[in-house]
Amino acid sequence: MARKEIRFGVIGCGLMGREFASAAARWLHLLNLEFEPKIVAVCDANPAAMDWFKDNVPSVTTASTDYRTLLNDRNIDAIYCAVPHNLHQELYVDIVNSGKHLLGEKPFGIDIKANDAINAAIAANPDVVVRCSSEFPFYPGAYRIGQWMREGKFGRIIDAEAGFWHSSDLDPRKQINWKRMVASNGEYGCMGDLGLHVLHMPLRFGWKPKNVRGILGKIVTERPDRNGKMVPCETWDNAVLACEVSAENYSFPFLASMKRIAPGHGNTWFIKISGTKLSAEFTTRNPKRVAYMPYAPGDEQAWRVLDVSYASAYTTITGGIFEFGFSDSIVQMWAAFCDELVNGDKMKQPFGCATPEEAAATHRLFTAALESQRTSQTVILD
Ligand SMILES: NC(=O)c1ccc[n+]([C@@H]2O[C@H](COP(=O)([O-])OP(=O)(O)OC[C@H]3O[C@@H](n4cnc5c(N)ncnc54)[C@H](O)[C@@H]3O)[C@@H](O)[C@H]2O)c1
Numbered sequence: 001m002a003r004k005e006i007r008f009g010v011i012g013c014g015l016m017g018r019e020f021a022s023a024a025a026r027w028l029h030l031l032n033l034e035f036e037p038k039i040v041a042v043c044d045a046n047p048a049a050m051d052w053f054k055d056n057v058p059s060v061t062t063a064s065t066d067y068r069t070l071l072n073d074r075n076i077d078a079i080y081c082a083v084p085h086n087l088h089q090e091l092y093v094d095i096v097n098s099g100k101h102l103l104g105e106k107p108f109g110i111d112i113k114a115n116d117a118i119n120a121a122i123a124a125n126p127d128v129v130v131r132c133s134s135e136f137p138f139y140p141g142a143y144r145i146g147q148w149m150r151e152g153k154f155g156r157i158i159d160a161e162a163g164f165w166h167s168s169d170l171d172p173r174k175q176i177n178w179k180r181m182v183a184s185n186g187e188y189g190c191m192g193d194l195g196l197h198v199l200h201m202p203l204r205f206g207w208k209p210k211n212v213r214g215i216l217g218k219i220v221t222e223r224p225d226r227n228g229k230m231v232p233c234e235t236w237d238n239a240v241l242a243c244e245v246s247a248e249n250y251s252f253p254f255l256a257s258m259k260r261i262a263p264g265h266g267n268t269w270f271i272k273i274s275g276t277k278l279s280a281e282f283t284t285r286n287p288k289r290v291a292y293m294p295y296a297p298g299d300e301q302a303w304r305v306l307d308v309s310y311a312s313a314y315t316t317i318t319g320g321i322f323e324f325g326f327s328d329s330i331v332q333m334w335a336a337f338c339d340e341l342v343n344g345d346k347m348k349q350p351f352g353c354a355t356p357e358e359a360a361a362t363h364r365l366f367t368a369a370l371e372s373q374r375t376s377q378t379v380i381l382d
Pocket residue numbers: 011012013014015016017043044045046049065067081082083084085087105106107133134135192193
């Protein structure tokens with residue numbers, strides 16, 4: 001089958017830029033898709049960051065330190081932009097105004113003002129498809145929970161919890177980087193880094209935070225720079241947000257946590273939902289497993305544990321008995337973005353990448369959480 005090529009430019013050739021290149025190179029993994037991404041151009045302010053692309057991605061014909069070169073190139077259909085948060089506003093606005101489709105990285109602006117500016121550009125360019133990166137919902141266990149939610153299997157939600165936890169910052173010797181500086185990462189700290197991952201599924205379920213009590217922690221307050229000199233580490237390490245969320249005509253408690261310092265956790269993303277008819281839990285700590293408990297009045301309350309194996313949104317060559325991992329979730333997310341670009345609301349499966357509206361909802365929540373931390377009060381969201 002001849003596949004429609006979507007010609008991509010990558011702006012920001014760091015950690016996540018390379019993940020996209022790897023996903024595009026593994027497109028043969030996916031079955032029955034009539035489209036594929038082709039990375040034709042790259043941009044990074046640091047020329048050395050583009051060397052890996054030049055060496056490993058033969059389809060790249062343009063490499064530039066100025067992102068405008070990519071925006072002016074008529075041969076490029078869409079941009080993946082993965083740059084530090086202080087650059088999101090300028091770059092995302094220019095990308096959208098250039099008429100290129102955009103998969104942008106979270107948090108979609110360093111703060112709510114930047115996010116508003118990005119949303120204004122999106123509103124002014126309704127034909128441009130803009131989505132925000134979020135790959136964890138494509139893990140088979142998480143995807144299954146999303147499917148159960150779409151099917152209305154949970155009954156009334158009793159309460160829910162979701163989180164994203166790391167631990168390497170427990171080591172005070174870890175060198176400072178842009179993600180630990182307010183000027184480049186933003187005042188949200190760990191919320192801006194980890195929060196959209198935590199909120200994507202809950203927001204997609206239609207859960208609207210009505211209020212939040214945010215308790216934020218700065219645990220390691222200084223770190224060595226590259227010369228070993230101790231410098232301030234200004235950003236919030238951990239955030240626990242206790243929210244009342246509304247869904248349909250009732251509300252329930254939802255606990256969202258984003259932690260850079262959760263001892264022993266390496267990239268643990270999880271979601272737990274208790275419902276009157278079904279409860280379910282998934283964590284990347286146990287990536288092929290989903291636990292669930294269906295319930296009807298009078299039933300014994302027995303949890304079931306299922307090895308859900310390799311069954312995600314888009315069919316692949318991988319056998320169902322094999323395990324799914326982070327790089328597989330990235331491939332699936334990219335398939336969802338390209339599917340939406342090509343097929344619009346007739347996507348091949350129902351779960352799409354995070355929307356600008358969902359990103360905006362996270363900004364309202366994180367801004368309220370900062371206020372809650374400052375005032376030690378519960379803050380009402382409208
Ligand atoms: N989806 C995920 O799982 C995930 C994981 C990590 C980071 N991220 C997000 O991805 C984005 C980038 O993070 P990263 O970890 O890849 O960072 P990184 O530091 O590894 O890469 C960022 C790159 O941007 C380049 N850059 C800086 N200024 C630039 C400019 N003006 N023009 C072009 N390039 C420029 C840097 O030189 C660097 O190579 C952030 O928004 C971050 O929150 C997402």
